[in-house]
Each structure stands twice: as structure tokens, then as C-alpha cells.
Amino acid sequence: MLRSIRPAIVMIVTLTLITGLAYPLATTGLARLLFPDQAAGSLVMRKGGVIGSALIGQAFISERYFHTRPSATVEPDPADPSKTVSVPDDASSSGGSNLAPTAKALTERVAGDVAGLRAENPGAPIPAALVPTSASGLAPDISPAAAAFQVARVARARGLAPARVQALVEAHTQGRLFGLIGEPRVNVLALNLALDGLK
Amino acid sequence: MTVNGWLQIALFGALLLALTAPMGAWLAAVADGRRTALTPVFGPLERGLYRLAGIDPAREQGWLGYAASMIAFKVAGFVLLYLLLRLQGVLPLNPAGLGGVAPDLAFNTAVSFLTNTNWQNYGGETTMSYLSQMAGLTTQNFVSAAAGIAVAMAVVRGFARHSAATVGNFWVDLVRVTLYVLLPVALVVALVLVWQGVPQTLGGSVDATTLEGARQVIARGPVASQEAIKMFGTNGGGFFNANSAHPFENPTALANLVEMLAIFALGAGLTSMFGRMVNDRRQGWAVFAAMFVLFLVGVSVAYWSEAQGNPLLTALGVDPTLGNMEGKEVRFGPALSALFATVTTDASCGAVNAMHESFLPLGGAVPLVNMMLGEIVFGGVGSGLYGFLLFAIVAVFVAGLMVGRTPEYLGKKIEAREIKLTMLAILVLPLVMLGFTAAAVVLPGPAAAISAAGPHGFTEALYAYVSAAANNGSAFAGLSANTLWWNSTLGAAMIVGRFFVMIPALALAGSLAAKKTLPISAGTFPTHGPLFVGLVVGVILIVGGLTFYPALALGPFVEHFALLQGTQF
Numbered sequence: 001m002l003r004s005i006r007p008a009i010v011m012i013v014t015l016t017l018i019t020g021l022a023y024p025l026a027t028t029g030l031a032r033l034l035f036p037d038q039a040a041g042s043l044v045m046r047k048g049g050v051i052g053s054a055l056i057g058q059a060f061i062s063e064r065y066f067h068t069r070p071s072a073t074v075e076p077d078p079a080d081p082s083k084t085v086s087v088p089d090d091a092s093s094s095g096g097s098n099l100a101p102t103a104k105a106l107t108e109r110v111a112g113d114v115a116g117l118r119a120e121n122p123g124a125p126i127p128a129a130l131v132p133t134s135a136s137g138l139a140p141d142i143s144p145a146a147a148a149f150q151v152a153r154v155a156r157a158r159g160l161a162p163a164r165v166q167a168l169v170e171a172h173t174q175g176r177l178f179g180l181i182g183e184p185r186v187n188v189l190a191l192n193l194a195l196d197g198l199k
Numbered sequence: 200m201t202v203n204g205w206l207q208i209a210l211f212g213a214l215l216l217a218l219t220a221p222m223g224a225w226l227a228a229v230a231d232g233r234r235t236a237l238t239p240v241f242g243p244l245e246r247g248l249y250r251l252a253g254i255d256p257a258r259e260q261g262w263l264g265y266a267a268s269m270i271a272f273k274v275a276g277f278v279l280l281y282l283l284l285r286l287q288g289v290l291p292l293n294p295a296g297l298g299g300v301a302p303d304l305a306f307n308t309a310v311s312f313l314t315n316t317n318w319q320n321y322g323g324e325t326t327m328s329y330l331s332q333m334a335g336l337t338t339q340n341f342v343s344a345a346a347g348i349a350v351a352m353a354v355v356r357g358f359a360r361h362s363a364a365t366v367g368n369f370w371v372d373l374v375r376v377t378l379y380v381l382l383p384v385a386l387v388v389a390l391v392l393v394w395q396g397v398p399q400t401l402g403g404s405v406d407a408t409t410l411e412g413a414r415q416v417i418a419r420g421p422v423a424s425q426e427a428i429k430m431f432g433t434n435g436g437g438f439f440n441a442n443s444a445h446p447f448e449n450p451t452a453l454a455n456l457v458e459m460l461a462i463f464a465l466g467a468g469l470t471s472m473f474g475r476m477v478n479d480r481r482q483g484w485a486v487f488a489a490m491f492v493l494f495l496v497g498v499s500v501a502y503w504s505e506a507q508g509n510p511l512l513t514a515l516g517v518d519p520t521l522g523n524m525e526g527k528e529v530r531f532g533p534a535l536s537a538l539f540a541t542v543t544t545d546a547s548c549g550a551v552n553a554m555h556e557s558f559l560p561l562g563g564a565v566p567l568v569n570m571m572l573g574e575i576v577f578g579g580v581g582s583g584l585y586g587f588l589l590f591a592i593v594a595v596f597v598a599g600l601m602v603g604r605t606p607e608y609l610g611k612k613i614e615a616r617e618i619k620l621t622m623l624a625i626l627v628l629p630l631v632m633l634g635f636t637a638a639a640v641v642l643p644g645p646a647a648a649i650s651a652a653g654p655h656g657f658t659e660a661l662y663a664y665v666s667a668a669a670n671n672g673s674a675f676a677g678l679s680a681n682t683l684w685w686n687s688t689l690g691a692a693m694i695v696g697r698f699f700v701m702i703p704a705l706a707l708a709g710s711l712a713a714k715k716t717l718p719i720s721a722g723t724f725p726t727h728g729p730l731f732v733g734l735v736v737g738v739i740l741i742v743g744g745l746t747f748y749p750a751l752a753l754g755p756f757v758e759h760f761a762l763l764q765g766t767q768f
Contacts, residue, residue: 004271007370010252012275012342015377018244020338023382024399024424027389031399031423034390041398041405041419041447050407053417055396055446058409065410069529091417092404093325094441096526096554098677100655101509102758104767106525114516125518128508132517132525135444135536135553141529143521180206182452183532192410 044189052189057140059089063157065192066142066150066169069129070113072097073137089138096135120153141185144173160198168194200506204534208498211459211538212491218464219487223471229379230352230472232256232371241378248374259365262709265353266702268369269346273313276339280309283335284327293328294403300326307686312339314697315347315579317429317436317549317672318689320681324418324439329401336436337425341385344432344465345376347581350701351469352376354585357708358609359476361716366708380465381432388427388461395457396450399423422447430461433579435549435672443539443552444528452530455552459539462548466490466577469584477609481727486587489732493576493739494545497565501537504562510762523562526554537562544569547579549672556651556659556675560762563675564755567662570669572743573628573700579670582697585704589621591726592707593742594735598724608726610716617707624703629746631668631692636661636750638688645684650677653768654761658754663689668696 031039042054052058057068073093074084087093099106113131129146147169155162172191176182228235249256260268284300287293300308304320311318312335323332349372356366393399398419405417422438426448429436439445449455467487474483505527508519522533531539536553543550544566555566569576575587592606592613599606599613606613639645639660649656659675666673667689674680680689725731761768 004268007252007254007268008271008275011248011272011370011373012279014248014251015342016279016334016338019341019377019382020334023386024333024337024421027386027424028399028401028421030390031393035393038393038396039399040402041400041417042396043405043407050405052407052409052415053405055450056417058415059413060411062411089415091415093322094439094445095322096441096444096557096676098554098556098650098675099525100651100677100758100768101511101523101525101557101559102653102655102762102766102768103651107511107515107767110512110517111515118516126516128518128521128524129529131512132523132527135526135528135551136441136446138441138446139528140446143529145518176203177453180203180210181456182530182535185529189410196410
């Protein structure tokens with residue numbers, strides 16, 4: 001055991017320098033050289049300011065915009081740090097609801113959300129992407145069905161023809177890679193930016 | 200379930216199969232000390248490290264010396280990591296100005312990362328400075344994985360050698376695995392992940408003004424470098440709280456595929472290395488086949504479960520065609536979430552791309568059972584192989600009992616000492632997992648951390664200790680485990696679960712290496728055919744699984760039937 005002390009100390013220190021500093025710093029340098037946009041967080045700029053990241057969902061409330069998935073992200077309550085308050089799409093504190101499938105809190109929340117969506121688009125089935133919360137709380141995309149569900153509301157609020165909005169949704173729908181890998185989805189921030197760009 | 204879902208699972212299986220033999224050839228070259236294509240790059244560094252540490256790389260160690268070196272290295276790693284976490288507030292690379300980590304959380308985190316568990320009682324973006332993430336956690340992501348592979352190499356040498364007194368040199372295995380296997384692959388995987396959108400920057404968080412004029416603070420950091428080794432070393436500790444569900448850790452389905460393959464690559468490659476080192480590749484493929492069968496069973500049950508909607512939500516009018524989407528990401532859907540959950544717990548990774556706590560009861564039982572079996576389905580890097588070989592020894596022992604012959608495995612007689620060591624390693628896991636769970640659910644203090652009511656609350660506590668003792672690190676994350684009780688008992692479970700398997704496995708290696716290798720005769724039970732594969736799968740399910748049946752009945756099974764009845768808690 002005693003004979004192992006010198007190699008133990010030398011190894012942990014040198015391997016820390018190699019794997020804990022040289023490796024991440026080399027990766028940082030190469031990443032900035034090869035993929036500067038992605039390395040910085042795929043930031044989306046408009047009029048010189050950062051409006052978000054293409055990969056991070058943001059909370060939309062206005063009827064004029066497509067909404068992202070419900071988010072369960074929280075922050076410590078400023079009034080009582082032992083409690084938390086809901087801050088949807090909080091990109092500095094990710095996380096899911098972690099509610100059990102049998103939790104009363106889950107069905108109560110869902111019942112409320114379903115009632116709101118029914119009022120918005122009576123008769124249509126409620127898409128699963130619009131009610132259950134995402135795992136990260138920062139999901140940037142929704143399912144094509146969840147986008148289609150919101151077309152009528154957005155068209156009404158903007159005074160546009162629903163067909164025009166639907167065409168925009170379809171143009172922003174990303175399919176599976178090679179028709180096989182992943183699930184079809186619509187990036188909400190890109191879609192809403194395109195909506196604002198419509199004349 | 201959809202055809203596309205099954206095709207994606209099949210694609211993953213095919214890619215894994217294709218990776219196994221090349222990875223095994225590479226690992227065998229590294230284990231045997233042979234020259235590799237990377238020797239011109241890392242050879243001088245390798246020799247410099249030995250000189251600095253005062254090691255003669257040609258001098259091998261007996262199992263006891265090997266174990267002592269491994270433990271000395273762990274102690275040094277613990278001290279350094281603990282100090283880094285406690286002092287991060289006054290150290291550089293801390294753009295968010297985070298304070299030092301509290302003593303019990305620093306203990307839990309240090310143990311967690313050096314045992315390759317990476318259980319996290321903290322949210323990364325709100326607790327850890329960049330220096331802690333890189334020099335502290337990323338380093339342990341490398342070296343805890345390298346130590347696991349080193350021990351597996353020593354155990355395989357025990358089978359491969361005869362009448363030998365030594366099983367290798369721990370320092371040489373540690374350095375060679377880190378430099379020739381982990382570092383180059385991690386660098387390539389990290390760059391692929393950046394290409395897909397994973398950030399890699401030392402810049403602090405970004406203040407964005409959203410389209411609606413609200414403020415959004417976007418945390419980022421040197422994510423890709425940690426993400427790559429977190430997967431490849433089956434560590435699993437996320438840069439962010441949401442782990443691989445966070446779009447910055449796992450932005451696309453392609454990144455997701457690369458991450459899942461990285462989790463299994465070494466575990467699968469080690470089966471091939473095993474076959475090569477014992478000079479009978481069929482032995483390696485038999486191990487691979489048994490693991491693959493168990494993997495397929497797990498992923499099928501998980502996908503079947505998660506592809507259904509939650510019946511309680513379907514009753515409220517939610518469309519069930521996308522499956523159970525609470526705690527899942529749209530870009531992955533139920534198939535890739537179920538596959539990831541199976542892979543991460545077959546291995547001892549513990550990264551998650553969906554919240555296991557919100558899985559339907561039987562879907563959530565799959566990761567739980569995978570960990571209870573000891574994570575021997577490809578498994579943690581190194582620990583999966585030596586854990587599996589323990590079950591293989593029990594299987595040949597059972598076969599020997601049935602035909603009344605002294606059991607042999609790869610020409611080694613399995614005698615009382617080997618069986619005792621094997622059973623010690625196999626029985627210590629249920630003892631820790633079930634013992635701590637029982638205490639946590641009856642004591643009023645610890646039970647307060649449990650968020651769910653009813654049977655799910657029991658599963659939450661059970662999952663925590665199973666995950667800790669199996670060195671997985673995934674969680675039913677509703678548990679508020681950052682308390683003195685949970686930090687210390689989970690830390691203890693991780694230590695016992697790691698070293699009370701590793702050390703008996705090394706002792707076994709020493710004992711096997713000293714034995715003669717018997718020639719194959721007509722009476723030898725062949726350990727490369729389907730009969731052996733079936734027997735070992737049966738032994739794993741009976742010995743490993745049945746121990747836990749009562750606990751599973753109290754948790755996920757009760758909850759499953761409650762859900763069918765529409766009961767809520």
C-alpha cells in the first residue's frame with residue numbers, strides 16, 4: 001500500500017492535467033474552429049440582440065404565437081428559499097416534473113390544461129405534446145399534430161388565412177433523419193420567427 | 200408501438216454488433232501492452248508518466264498489489280475531488296460565481312464520481328463551477344472508467360493464464376486505457392456532438408430577450424467534452440440537471456444514437472477482448488449473446504409500456520398515439536426514450552434522455568430490474584464484464600451440480616474458494632439495496648424526501664439505493680436526496696457496491712491465474728454454445744432477479760394494477 005502512494009499522487013495530478021484540463025481545452029479550441037455557432041450554443045440573433053437559442057424552448061403566452069410544450073422548470077421562491085416557484089422554460093435550471101403516472105397532481109394539472117385547449121379548438125383531439133411536460137423543461141420543438149392544433153388560433157389572432165399558417169407549419173416540419181432516425185417535429189422559435197416575417 | 204420504432208431499435212443493435220469486434224481487437228492490444236497506431240502520439244507521454252511516478256511498467260503485480268494500487272489511486276482521487284468541490288468558490292473558471300459545495304454533498308459527489316456512479320444530488324448548472332466540472336468531474340469520468348476496465352483486464356488475465364502469480368500492473372492498465380482508448384474516442388465523440396449542437400465554451404450563460412420580450416438566462420459551458428466521456432465511460436453524470444434530455448446535452452436524434460452507442464461500445468468490445476485473450480473468440484461471442492438476449496427483453500418491455508398512453512390521461516381526452524409523453528422529449532418519442540432507458544441501466548451509465556420517474560409502472564421497472572441484476576448486460580465499462588463472469592461461474596457450478604462433476608470454466612477448476620468469492624460479490628448488492636431501502640422507508644426523517652405517494656413512493660426510494668449500489672446514477676428524480684441521511688447512506692451504498700464486487704473479483708483473478716489450465720475432454724461442459732447462453736441467462740434471472748421479486752411486487756407491480764383500476768395517489 002505504502003509503495004502505491006507516490007504513483008497514486010503523481011497519477012491523479014497528471015491525469016487531471018491531461019483529461020481534466022488539456023482535453024476539455026483542446027476540445028474547446030477545436031470546436032470553436034470547426035463549429036463556432038454550435039460551440040457557442042446555437043444562438044439566434046435579431047437586430048443585434050440575442051433572442052434565444054435554436055435548441056432551447058422559450059415560453060410563448062401570446063395567442064399570436066405557437067406555444068411550446070408545458071415546462072416544469074422551477075426556481076427557488078424568493079420569499080421562502082425552501083419552496084420553489086414555477087418558471088416555465090427556465091434555461092438556467094432544467095428539469096422535468098418527475099410526477100408519477102398515478103399522481104393526483106398529474107391528473108389535476110392535465111384536466112385543467114385539457115379544459116383550456118378544448119375551449120381553444122373544440123372538437124379536435126388533444127395532442128399529447130401539448131399537455132404532458134417535457135423531460136428537460138426546455139423542449140424546443142412540438143409534434144406536427146401539436147402545431148396543427150394551434151393553427152386556427154394563431155391564424156385568427158393574426159388575421160391570416162389558416163391555409164397560409166398551415167403551409168408555414170409544413171415548411172418548418174422536420175422529418176426523421178434518412179426517413180428512419182428520430183421523430184418528426186416542428187421547431188417553435190423558428191416557426192414563430194417566420195410568422196413575424198410574414199407580410 | 201410502430202414499425203419505425205422497432206426499426207430504430209434494430210438499427211442500434213446492428214451498429215453495436217458491427218462495433219464489437221474492432222473495439223475488442225483494440226482493447227486486447229492495449230491490455231497486452233502491444234504497440235498500437237496511437238503509440239507514436241502517446242508513447243512518449245506514457246513513458247514519461249511511468250518515469251514521473253517511479254513505476255517499472257514491465258513489473259507485474261499479484262492480485263493483492265493490484266487491488267492496493269487501485270485503492271490508493273481512489274483515495275488520492277477522493278481527496279483531490281473533495282477539495283476542488285469545497286474550494287470552488289475561491290478557484291478560477293467560475294463565471295457564475297458559485298460558492299463552495301457543502302460537506303455532505305461534496306462527500307456524496309466525490310464518492311459518486313470516483314465509483315463511476317455519478318449519482319447527482321445537485322443540479323449541475325446551479326451548483327458546479329466550470330473548473331469543478333472539468334478538472335474535478337471530467338477527470339473522474341475518465342479515470343473511474345479506466346480503473347473499471349483495468350480490473351476487467353486483470354480478471355480476464357486470471358482466466359487466460361495458468362500457474363501465474365501476477366495479473367498485470369494496475370498503473371500500466373490505467374494509463375494505457377486512458378491514453379489509447381478513452382481520450383482519443385472521447386475527443387472524436389465530443390466533436391461530433393458539437394457538430395450536432397452541443398455547446399463547448401468557457402463563456403458564461405447568455406442573457407436573451409425572447410420574442411415576447413421576456414428575459415431568458417441560457418446556461419451553457421464546456422458541455423461536449425464532458426458529455427462524450429460521460430457516455431463512453433458509462434459515467435452518466437450530466438452537465439445540466441435534466442441530463443441527456445437537455446437539448447444542449449443531446450440536441451438531435453443522431454446525437455442520441457451516437458450517445459447510446461458510446462454507452463455500449465466498451466461493454467460490448469470487452470466481450471470480444473475476453474474471447475481474444477482466452478484464445479477462443481467463441482467464448483466472447485457467447486457472453487455477447489447472453490447479454491444481447493437480456494438487452495432485447497428489457498427494451499421490448501420498456502417500449503411496449505411507454506408506447507401506450509397513460510390511461511388516466513387518455514380518459515381525460517389526451518391523444519395516446521404518441522405514447523406516455525410526460526417527462527419525454529418530442530425529438531426522441533417513446534421508442535428512443537425506452538431504448539435509452541434500457542441501455543443506460545443495462546450499462547452502469549445512468550444518463551437519462553427521459554424522466555424515468557414518469558415512466559408507466561412496468562416501463563419504469565425495466566431500468567430498476569436491469570440495475571438489480573448487477574448491470575451485467577454489457578454493463579459498466581469493465582464492471583459489466585467481470586460482473587457477468589461471476590454469473591458465468593455460478594452457471595457452470597450449477598451445471599456441475601446437475602451432472603455431478605467438478606465445474607470448470609475455460610479450463611479452470613471452479614472450487615470452494617472461487618464460489619465463496621463469487622457469492623460474496625453477488626450477495627452484497629441485494630443486501631445493500633434492500634437493507635438501506637427498508638431503513639429509509641420506515642424512518643420518518645429520510646422518508647420525508649420521497650415526493651410520490653403510494654407504491655410509487657416506495658419505488659422512488661428503492662430505485663435510489665439500487666442505482667447507488669449498482670453504480671448507475673440514474674434516479675426517480677422526484678426524490679429530494681440532498682440531505683445528510685441520503686447523501687451519506689447513498690455514498691456508503693456506492694462504495695460497497697463498487698469495491699465489494701471489485702476486490703472479490705480481483706481475488707478471484709489471482710486464484711484462477713495460479714491454477715493449471717486443464718485440457719478439454721469429452722466430459723467438459725462447452726461454454727460457447729446456446730445451451731450455456733440459456734443457462735447463464737436463467738441463472739442471472741433466478742439468482743440475480745428473484746431476490747428482488749418481493750420488493751418489485753410492492754412497488755411497480757402494485758402500481759401497475761392500481762393504474763389499471765384507475766387508482767390515484
